[in-house]
Amino acid sequence: MFNRFPNGEGRIQKSWTRPIVTCALLVLAIVVCDCQIGSASPTNKVMAIPAFARKYGLPCSACHTAWPELNNFGTVFRDNGYQLGNDRDSPIWQNPSYFPITFRITPNWHRETAGNQQVDSIPGGGTGSGTVSRNVTQTGFDLSGMDLWSAGTLFKNISFQLLPSSDSTAVWHFESAWVRIDNIKGSSWLNFKFGRFELDNLVSEKRFLFLSGNGGLYQIYHFNVPGSSNDFGYGDNQIGVELMGHNANSYTRYSIALLSSNEGGVGLTNSVTPGGNPASRSFDGNLAFSQAFNAGSLGLERIGAFAYIGQRPTFFQTSQNGGTQLVGLGNEPFYRVGFAGDFFIKNLELLPLFMHGHDNAYLGNGLASNSGPLPSTSRAPSFNGGFLEAHYYVSPQLVLLGRFEKINVGQQADTGNPGNFGNVTAYSVGYRWYPIMFSRAGLAWHNEYSISKSIGIVPESGDGTGLPPLLPTQGVWSSSIFIGFDFDF
Numbered sequence: 001m002f003n004r005f006p007n008g009e010g011r012i013q014k015s016w017t018r019p020i021v022t023c024a025l026l027v028l029a030i031v032v033c034d035c036q037i038g039s040a041s042p043t044n045k046v047m048a049i050p051a052f053a054r055k056y057g058l059p060c061s062a063c064h065t066a067w068p069e070l071n072n073f074g075t076v077f078r079d080n081g082y083q084l085g086n087d088r089d090s091p092i093w094q095n096p097s098y099f100p101i102t103f104r105i106t107p108n109w110h111r112e113t114a115g116n117q118q119v120d121s122i123p124g125g126g127t128g129s130g131t132v133s134r135n136v137t138q139t140g141f142d143l144s145g146m147d148l149w150s151a152g153t154l155f156k157n158i159s160f161q162l163l164p165s166s167d168s169t170a171v172w173h174f175e176s177a178w179v180r181i182d183n184i185k186g187s188s189w190l191n192f193k194f195g196r197f198e199l200d201n202l203v204s205e206k207r208f209l210f211l212s213g214n215g216g217l218y219q220i221y222h223f224n225v226p227g228s229s230n231d232f233g234y235g236d237n238q239i240g241v242e243l244m245g246h247n248a249n250s251y252t253r254y255s256i257a258l259l260s261s262n263e264g265g266v267g268l269t270n271s272v273t274p275g276g277n278p279a280s281r282s283f284d285g286n287l288a289f290s291q292a293f294n295a296g297s298l299g300l301e302r303i304g305a306f307a308y309i310g311q312r313p314t315f316f317q318t319s320q321n322g323g324t325q326l327v328g329l330g331n332e333p334f335y336r337v338g339f340a341g342d343f344f345i346k347n348l349e350l351l352p353l354f355m356h357g358h359d360n361a362y363l364g365n366g367l368a369s370n371s372g373p374l375p376s377t378s379r380a381p382s383f384n385g386g387f388l389e390a391h392y393y394v395s396p397q398l399v400l401l402g403r404f405e406k407i408n409v410g411q412q413a414d415t416g417n418p419g420n421f422g423n424v425t426a427y428s429v430g431y432r433w434y435p436i437m438f439s440r441a442g443l444a445w446h447n448e449y450s451i452s453k454s455i456g457i458v459p460e461s462g463d464g465t466g467l468p469p470l471l472p473t474q475g476v477w478s479s480s481i482f483i484g485f486d487f488d489f
Helices: 021-034 050-058 072-079
Strands: 103-104 106-118 131-143 144-154 160-168 172-181 191-197 238-246 252-260 283-296 300-312 314-320 323-330 332-345 348-359 382-395 396-412 422-438 443-453 475-488
Touching: 072 238, 103 283, 238 283
Parallel strands: none
Antiparallel strands: 103 144, 106 131, 106 475, 144 160, 160 172, 172 191, 191 238, 238 252, 252 283, 283 300, 300 332, 314 323, 332 348, 348 382, 382 396, 396 422, 422 443, 443 475
8 A cells, every 4th residue: 555654754863964875775765665756836836846856866755745745754854954964965065067946837727717796787887887796707828927946055054045936927026035054053953044934834835735726825824804904924924033943853843933024025015026015113923833743554643833923013104294104103913823733544644724813903994003092893803714635645646635724704803794704615626646756857737626705805816816796795706727737847
């Protein structure tokens, strides 16, 4: 039987300074038990590259269950600063022809449909045209965005990552860019990162296996209660510093991050591209912890918890007579807390996650905190939600995918809103087949269907398209069909 996680898979119980022969034998054992796995990649976010396979002469299955998702060996390799503990780690000893870079794009065909859209009753808005609800559908061939990803070591125990990313029209931004000092004082418990990076999520949105407009994101990671001026998304890369540590086999891990209160924005603004609102002068914090244990023949099981505590401005200091916005003021707090798991039952992987969110009443109602007392109908909004994702590994080259997601608003920002205003329900199914996955390149044939229902609000789709319905009690069904070749080189 094809067993994803045989006993001891990916574990390194002793020092990483073991000779490369030991690491190679361990990897060969993994390959014999697990066979070679293919690749997968999330939309516009390549977080695994064949450059490491080229560098160390290993199959991609050494570090991945279904690329780009990491197995425990890959987690240890990443946590140790992309190092195996041998001379190949340092650029000084690498072959001059080696360059740690990968590019990726996904030519595809997709169909996007949204229901209950407000459109003109007479197409083109002729005389006497009113507003009616209709389904709106678009379909055709397309391209995803493109990533140009590089990572590795600058020197022993100094690692880096650089990911310029563009949309399908070649508008670029830096999705990720950081330097990390690894194994401070010779301890794996002390690693210091500086730059723009993904939060230490147990269930990573950068490494997951869905691509469509509706399925290509975790709805809960980007949800804010309707009416909120908060721009926060837990799945978005943030900018700041992180202290992170782990034991030798990365079964026990922690992360403490201090971040700018600007949603990972650059130029002291709230955006990763030019033109964002100026950021405030405050900081956010994120705490994460996870623990893994070996369940014998079932596989490696991991549980974790996280807490994000942040602030956002509610108004701005402006130039004379209310001109140009200069800096964000009137900070008000919010938080997101939750727990997650990564469980295996032989070939079946289950990824559950629960999150609770809460915003200050001024943030939740989009009001300036210097505007006086809150209206009597205003409340501090909250929500609860999560998902259950499943991967079934039919063979080393075929993985079946499914996900159910649900978000309920616990307390509305305004008591006049319907109780279910903003609720989201989403379903995604699909599969990925990997005809090619070598140390030089990878190719995946990806097929997916995703559908979501959002009550009274714009669909929480990957590109944010769509309109709210005529009534706040109406549901907007938004569906995506996605077929494409996902490749990297």
